[in-house]
Amino acid sequence: MTDTAAQGQPRIEVSTCVLLHDLGVRRDGDEWIVGRMATRTFVALPAAGARAVELLGEGLSVARTAEALRDETGEELDIADFVRDLAALGFVARIGDSAVPDAEAPRASLPWLRPHQVRYALHPALPVLVGALLLTAVAVLIRRPDLLPGYRDLLWSRHGSLVLLTGAAIGWALLFAHELAHLVTARAAGVPGRIRLGTRLQFLVMQTDISGIELAPRRHRLTAYLAGIALDLSVASVLMLVLAATDTGTTAHRVLAAALLLALMPLPFQCMVFTRTDLYFVLQDLTGCRNLYGDGLAHARYAFRRALRGKAYATDPSTRLPPHERRAVRAYSVVLVVGTVACLAFLAAVTLPADITLLARAARGLGPGHGLAGNADAAAVLVTLGGINVLWLVTWWRNRRRA
Structure with a gap:
């Protein structure tokens, strides 16, 4: 037979x-x-x-x-x-x-980094140290509330080009360190990991694929998911302590305040779980869902089409899920729709008009009649802001083709 x-x-x-x-x-x-x-x-x-x-x-x-x-x-x-x-x-x-023919294995970032070299990333004492550092910084801030940075701290220089270039350099360095924390923690658990660029709605992001962490114990999984946020908080805490020891009004103080704000800015973004941030994976793990985003999107599409076509339209795809997953998926689908609509509305009403205005002003600021400083500022805006938008388009198209 x-x-x-x-x-x-x-x-x-x-x-x-x-x-x-x-x-x-x-x-x-x-x-x-x-x-x-x-x-x-x-x-x-x-x-x-x-x-x-x-x-x-x-x-x-x-x-x-x-x-x-x-x-x-x-x-x-x-x-x-x-x-x-x-x-x-x-x-x-x-x-x-x-x-049986075998597919080529995906390349890992920093393949020379071995699990035993970064085993400390999973040590139970590390979260305690991060928490102690954070509490110390909060205590300093309570005593010195004037150290809390505001948006004006980003404008630490009267030269817009210098503000943009330093902001971009600090921001990308912090972003890479954030993803490196994910990679190191996953590697400690024996997961190869790969860092690459990606897009989340209108946001250009750096992301780390740590597929394989599913096989690790829950504590290791959650540590890998939260490693980036822990690093952001640690960097912000250190900057707060150094800022408190720096004389107010100096260039060093202004730059440190700008860096502190740049370290804190990604944290609210992590709450946008509808874009599959770090906290999304924590939520997915704690709810026991296999594919919270995919199932939530499928349920949202079903609900939308049913609203248009009536009760007879198809079958709710979430009904095939276990009860605990079904409840989580349906709740998440609401967050997914509301968050996505809000983000795209903000893009249309604020981000795009602001970017177009800045790029138009920069283009008009080029030419022999604007002097060396004026041309340098305009060129910096075009390269920095225009480059980010072009990079978003290239990344979105490349990932779309790969998918």
């Missing part, structure tokens, strides 16, 4: 044995997370699926695996079809005597 071979795969017979790649497994409630770290591919399987993976990994044939599962569960399972699914995920190295 044989099973028809899938396209591009060796034929699977009842006597066929398979060789699996090195897979990680973690129990998660009633399901099991199974994945391959090398390719960053992970799936949630029921207990029978995880058991089938275990039996196949022990060298049992398709028939013997099906027989063992029938004895344990009382159900007839199509193990040949299951093997094809595993092969499509890249989990199977060989089917019988035939090798």
Whole structure:
């Protein structure tokens, strides 16, 4: 008896044995997370699926695996079809005597960084140190409320070009440090990780893919998700302490105040969970949802189309989810719609008009009649502001094509 071979795969017979790649497994409630770290591919399987993976990994044939599962569960399972699914995920190295073509593994950022070199990032004492540093900074701020920075602190120089260039340099440095914190923490948990540019609605962001952290214990997962915010707070706390020791009115004091504000500015953005920020992944983990954003978006689309077409339209995709996920997804879909509409409205009403005005003024500020300083300021605005917008477009298009 044989099973028809899938396209591009060796034929699977009842006597066929398979060789699996090195897979990680973690129990998660009633399901099991199974994945391959090398390719960053992970799936949630029921207990029978995880058991089938275990039996196949022990060298049992398709028939013997099906027989063992029938004895344990009382159900007839199509193990040949299951093997094809595993092969499509890249989990199977060989089917019988035939090798299964393997996809190229994604590149990791800073591959020379080894888990044992950054193991301290997962030490339980580290959050305590971050908390102590933050409390010290808050205590200083309570005693010196005048140190709390405002938007005017960003305008620390009368030269707009200098403000833009230093702001961009400090902002991107802090952003890279934020993502590096994610990478280091994930690497400590044995996850490769990769830093790259991305877009979140109208925002150009730097993001770290830490796929594989799903296999780590919850404390390690939450530490990896919150590492960037912890670093931002730590940097802001240190800047507050240094600012308190610096004479008011000096250039150093003004620059430190600007840097402090730049370190604090990303924190409100993290609350925008509808753009899949760090706190989104914390929320997804704590609610036990597999794909909070994707399921929330699907439910929002269903609700919108149902409102347009009436009650007879399709079936709510959230009904297939377990009750606890269904409640979280439906609540998140409201946040997703309201937040997205608010962000796009702000883009249309404020951000785009401001950017166009600044770019137009900069373009008019170029020319022989504006002097060296005027031309330098105009060029800095065009390069900095225009460059960010062009980079957003390029990143959005590249990621769209990749998706």
